[in-house]
Amino acid sequence: MSDEISTDGVERIGPHDLGGLPGGPVDRTEHDAAHWERQVDAMVMLMRRKGVMIDPAQLRRGIESLDPDVYEKLSYYERWAGSAALNAIEQGLVTQAELDARIESLRTGPR
Amino acid sequence: MSHDHPHRHPPQADHREPVSHYEWLGVALNELLMEKGLYTAQELREMMAEVEAVEPSTHGARVVARAWVDEDFRVRLLKDANTAVEALGFDSAATDLTVLENTDEIHNVVVCTLCSCYPRSLLGRPPTWYKSASYRSRLVREPRSVLREFGTQLPDNVTVRVHDSTAELRYLVLPLRPQGTDDWTEERLAELVTRDSMIGVTTARTP
Known part of the structure; x- marks a missing residue:
């Protein structure tokens, strides 16, 4: 589906534009959020409250600007994490190098 | 199907702990933002609690x-x-x-x-x-x-x-x-x- 850009002749504006596409049954299983997901959720709320992403459109823009292949592979809060990082870098709060270094040390550090 | 009682559901099986790059990215960004003083660990805990406190049944x-x-x-x-x-x-x-x-x-x-x-x-x-x-x-x-x-x-x-x-x-x-x-x-x-x-x-x- 990743290379399909339209349905019924209607142009899609991006990978997030799902309205009207065919799809399978809705999986109605309930899931509690994992701890890291609740953290990302609260982080985004705090960024908004602290003036980093005041406009909800900033979170949305960051999500929608993900590469289409990446977008489709990521889970919901992974997309939020990607967008929050993009916004934080753009506003000079962190650098990509700092993030890369921290991810590396988290991955390899004691758990 | 009702979801108004605060009972627990299992987390999504494949999302128990950060494993992917983007999951680690979320953890890393959160840590850095706290270290740089955008918010404190206390504020993060309070925000998580604030979010959890909103239930369809009570709101x-x-x-x-x-x-x-x-x-x-x-x-x-x-x-x-x-x-x-x-x-x-x-x-x-x-x-x-x-x-x-x-x-x-x-x-x-x-x-x-x-x-x-x-x-x-x-x-x-x-x-x-x-x-x-x-x-x-x-x-x-x-x-x-x-x-x-x-x-x-x-x-x-x-x-x-x-x-x-x-x-x-x-x-x-x-x-x-x-x-x-x-x-x-x-x-x-x-x-x-x-x-x-x-x-x-x-x-x-x-x-």
Whole structure:
């Protein structure tokens, strides 16, 4: 589906534009959020409250600007994490190098 | 299916701990923002608790039950939901809120085809299925089929209206008050109002 850009002749504006596409049954299983997901959720709320992403459109823009292949592979809060990082870098709060270094040390550090 | 009691569900099996790059990215960014002083660990814990505290049963259902028993409130809610909700002491979350009233002729149901916009200040975090590709894609094309999957069979003469949320405009469905509840108190009525009925994928519980 990743290379399909339209349905019924209607142009899609991006990978997030799902309205009207065919799809399978809705999986109605309930899931509690994992701890890291609740953290990302609260982080985004705090960024908004602290003036980093005041406009909800900033979170949305960051999500929608993900590469289409990446977008489709990521889970919901992974997309939020990607967008929050993009916004934080753009506003000079962190650098990509700092993030890369921290991810590396988290991955390899004691758990 | 009801989701108004705070019982626990298993986390998504493959998302127990950060494993992917983007999961670690979220953890890393959160740590760095705290180290740089944007917010403290205490503020993070409080925010997580604040989010968890919003339950459909204690927030959205209260709004609906009030509208069922208080005609003036119902009128205000449909005209200016933000103000009406704030008057009950709830946060309207800085986005426009519109309440959609179900009638004998019209059944409203809400989706966010582009993302997952949702009236979080009244219903909490959206359920997983609300964010799923199949719900987002199919509801606008075949709403009756999707509603049937939720066990909701509407008579043919009822018009189904699908509302697509945006980041700036959120919707809450005001379900039909069930019959046989004329002498019920507001508190008792609120117990009939489920999360799913306020999204519009089901009707309110019947007594």
